Amino acid sequence: MDLNTISEIKRPARAEEITDWHASWAWLAGGTWLFSEPQVHTNTLIDLESLAWPSLVITEKGLEIAATCRVVELDIFARDSVWPTAPLVSECCRSFLSSFKIWNEATVGGNIVMSLPAGPMISLATALEGVLTLWPRSGGERQESVGEFVTGNHENTLAPGELLRSISLPWHALRKKHAFRRFTLTHLGRSEVLIIGTLCPEHGEFLLTVTAATLRPLQFAFPLIPSSEEIRRAIDSIPPGQFLADTHGSPEHRRHLTYYFSEQIREQLSS
Numbered sequence: 119m120d121l122n123t124i125s126e127i128k129r130p131a132r133a134e135e136i137t138d139w140h141a142s143w144a145w146l147a148g149g150t151w152l153f154s155e156p157q158v159h160t161n162t163l164i165d166l167e168s169l170a171w172p173s174l175v176i177t178e179k180g181l182e183i184a185a186t187c188r189v190v191e192l193d194i195f196a197r198d199s200v201w202p203t204a205p206l207v208s209e210c211c212r213s214f215l216s217s218f219k220i221w222n223e224a225t226v227g228g229n230i231v232m233s234l235p236a237g238p239m240i241s242l243a244t245a246l247e248g249v250l251t252l253w254p255r256s257g258g259e260r261q262e263s264v265g266e267f268v269t270g271n272h273e274n275t276l277a278p279g280e281l282l283r284s285i286s287l288p289w290h291a292l293r294k295k296h297a298f299r300r301f302t303l304t305h306l307g308r309s310e311v312l313i314i315g316t317l318c319p320e321h322g323e324f325l326l327t328v329t330a331a332t333l334r335p336l337q338f339a340f341p342l343i344p345s346s347e348e349i350r351r352a353i354d355s356i357p358p359g360q361f362l363a364d365t366h367g368s369p370e371h372r373r374h375l376t377y378y379f380s381e382q383i384r385e386q387l388s389s
Contacts, residue, residue: 121153125161129168136164139255139279147186148225151232171283180288185227185281189214189239192226203246206296206314213238213300215308227282230264233274233334235362236309239285240268241329244337245314246291255279264335271333271362294318297386299379300330303366310367311375315383317343324387326352326380331372332360343388349380 127146130136146152146163166186173187174195183192189211196207214221214229215236229239230250242248243264250262254277264285267274276282294316301311309330316325324340326349338352353376361369 121157121160121163123156123158123161124163126163128162128164130164131168133169133253133281133283136255136279141278143279145281147228148188148223150220150224150228166281177286180286180292183226183285183287185225185231185283185285187226188222189224189226189229190222201292203292203294203296203316206245206298207242209298209300210238210242210312213241213309213312215306226285230267230285231274231276231282233268233270233272235271235333236312236330236366238309238312240264240335241309241312241314241327243285243287244268244329244335245296245316245325245327246287246294247325248291249286249288251283251286252276253281253283255281259283265337268334273334290318291316295387297383299382301375301379308366311372311379313376313379313383315380315387317387324384326383328353328356328376328380331362331367331376332356333362334360336360344384346381346384349384350377353377353380 142160143162143164144152144160145166147166171184171186173184173191175182193208193211196204214224226239229237230243248264250264250267252260252262254260262275269275297315299313300309302309312330314327322342324343326338328336336356340348358369361372363369
């Protein structure tokens, strides 16, 4: 879609060049949402591509994913990787409701910042204990877990003008065993439920991450693989109002699938 309200595009070489912020400005990464509907209150775009951040960097601590990394880049990288959760990364990269064009332009950071319940990069980053590095316009940086960052349906802790720089996935999480379950009404549809379980091979810690079914990502930690009853009690603790209601599924159906898939995940990681 043409954005006929845009009068200026800024292409800074460094984020620090943006010294102030106006309500009519917007960061531009992949632009797959930005160009999907009129932006009547926006007159200036700040193109993040000019910052030339490396998309993927392996560090001593784990994998650092630039907010501007395209989903297709992450998928290709994962398919060429050997760590245990590489298949999970690809599963999440292919859990978008999108056309071929959008899938090749959408960014990891953009999906997280949109903070929609069905955002698969939110599911991935939460399950793999991702930490976000955010740059406030006042300077410095702050870090926040994905589970803390996303607070509701299309809601998060991002301050006006604040920029998501990167998502860091720690090595200990990338080395875990995992199980993945997803339900959609159609083959390439929006996720109604997306649940991931991970198991630490050294210490036995079990993490269950519930997304798409709920307004925000929810995670349950157990010191060892839980019993069926423990899983059920954890899901019972989710307030009814936390389950999403839309054309893709009712709260009751989403809760039912959460029970069903969580037990499957428990059994898979128990074997």
